[in-house]
Amino acid sequence: MRHVLNLLVLWVCMGLGIHAQARPIEVKSENFVFVGNVAESSARELLTELEIYRAAILHRMGAKIGPELIPVRIYSASGPKGIATLTGVKGADGVYLSTVEGPVFVLNSAGGFRRGKKARAIALHEYTHHLLASFTGELYPRWFDEGLAEYLSTFELDRDGNMVIGAPDHDHAFMLSQKNWFPFRLMLAGVRAYPFSFTDNSRNGQYTRGMYYAQSWLAVHFIQSTKGYNAKLDDYVARLNARQSPLKAFEKAFGMKPAEFEALLRAYRKRNRFLKATFKNPTKSKDIKLAVREMGKGELYMHKAEAIRAYRGTKERYKKALEYYDRAAKELGNSPRIQAGRAAIAAKTKDYDKALGLVTAALKQTPDDEYLNRVAGMVLMMKNDTDKKPDMAEIKRARKHLKKAMMANPDNAAAHYYYVQTFIIAHDPPTRQAIASAVFGLDYYRSINFVDTNVDFAEILINTGRKQLARKTLERAIAWSNNSDVQYYARDVLSSMH
Incomplete structure (x- = not known):
C-alpha cells in the first residue's frame, strides 16, 4: 500500500x-x-x-x-x-x-x-x-504488486477512447537518476513485507521509500515491454506459490542473479525508451450511470466513525469513533445503525456484554435488518472465540442471526465468514450451510490479508470431498503466511491428507 x-x-x-x-x-x-x-x-x-x-x-x-x-x-x-x-x-x-x-x-x-x-x-x-x-x-510479491500499481496508474484515454498505459513517471525518473539504488536482492526478500519502515520519516527513510517504488515501477515497465519476460514472471510467481524461496524462485525463473537483473534495469532506464501500450476499451463514459446526493453532518459523522472502525484501531481511536457516533446521533437520532456501530466497537474492545446490549436494543426496532443481524452474529462469535469452552446457546444464536443476514442477502460475505468461524470455535461437524459458506469465503477472500484465516475455511472442506480446494489454500498459507504457527498447522494438515 x-x-x-x-x-x-x-x-x-x-x-x-x-x-x-x-x-x-x-x-x-x-x-x-x-x-x-x-x-x-x-x-x-x-x-x-x-x-x-x-x-x-x-x-x-x-x-x-x-x-x-x-x-x-x-x-x-x-x-x-x-x-x-x-x-x-x-x-x-x-x-x-x-x-x-x-x-x-x-x-x-x-x-x-x-x-x-x-x-x-x-x-x-x-x-x-x-x-x-x-x-x-495467484498471490504476488510486494515489489511486483506495488510496481504494477504504479505502472497501471498512468492510465489515460486517447482520442479514440482507447486505454493507454506506460507513460514515464517524472518523480520516479528523478529518483532513478540517483546513483544509490535499493539493492534488488532486498526487494526480492520482501515477498509480503516492505523492506523499509513507513513510520521512518527521516530524509533517508523517505529516500528509501521513494527509490523502492521507483525501482518497482521500472522493473514492471521493463518486464511488460521486453519480449519473453512476462513468461519469466509467470514462472517466478508460480515458483513462489509452490513454496520456493524468493531468491531461488527468481534465479530459476529469470535465469540470472538479482544484481544482473538490476544491471538490465539501469541500462533500460538509461535508454529512456519507455514504450506505451494501447488497448481497446470495452466501456464508454456515456454507459456509466452515477447517482449523486448531498449529505448532512449526521451522515458524515457516521461515515467518519465507520471509516475508523474499518481499520485496526487503538483504544484512543475507538474512543474517537464513538465520539463521531455520538455526534451523528445528535443529528440523526439514536438509530439502529448507530447502535450497531457502537456494538461493533464494544466487541473489538472485548466489552461483549455492552455490545450485546446495544445490538439487541437495535434489533428490537428492526429485527429483520441484514446489517444488524450480521453484527449480532459477529458479536456472539467474537465473545466465544476464546480458549474456554464456548457457550453453545450463544453459538446457536450467532448462527441464527448470521443465517438471517445471509437469507436477506446471499452475497453478504462477512455473514458467511463469521458463520464458518462458529464451527471452527465449537469444533462442530460442518453443516451444508457451513460448507457452502466456506466455499463462498475462499472464492471471495482472495487477498493475501486473508491467507491465515482462509485456513479455517480449508479445515471445514477437508472431509467434504473438496480436498483440492483445501490443499491449495493450505499450500498458500505455507508459502505466504507471516505466522509460523499457521505455517506449521498447514503443513501438519497437509501431511495428514496424503
Missing part, C-alpha cells in the same frame, strides 16, 4: 475543514461508493474513470467483467493528517485495505481528482491492489 488512508472530509474535526466550493456528497456507480467533500464534477470524473479503468483491466486480464460483489468504499480526506486520523497511519496519501466487510480505501483529495492530479493516480494505484487481490488466482 504505497499510500495510506485518508478518509472523510468533515465539517470541523481534527483539522479537516470544509471547502467553500464543495459540499459533502455521496456518489455511487455500479462498483464504487465515494464519500467526501469535493466538487461534484471531480467526484463524478473519479468514479467514471475508475469504472472505465476497471473494465479495461479486467478485459485485458481475460477476467469476467461482472459487478463487484461488495462495492468498493472510497473515502476522501484533505491531507495526510486526515488520513492518519481515520486509519492510524502517518505520512500517507492513500491506502487500500481488504476487510471482512469488503474493500475500502482512503485517499488524499487535496487538489481534486482531475487527470494529472496526484489524487487520481493514488486512486488508480490503490484500486489496482484490489484487482490483483480479487480477480487473479
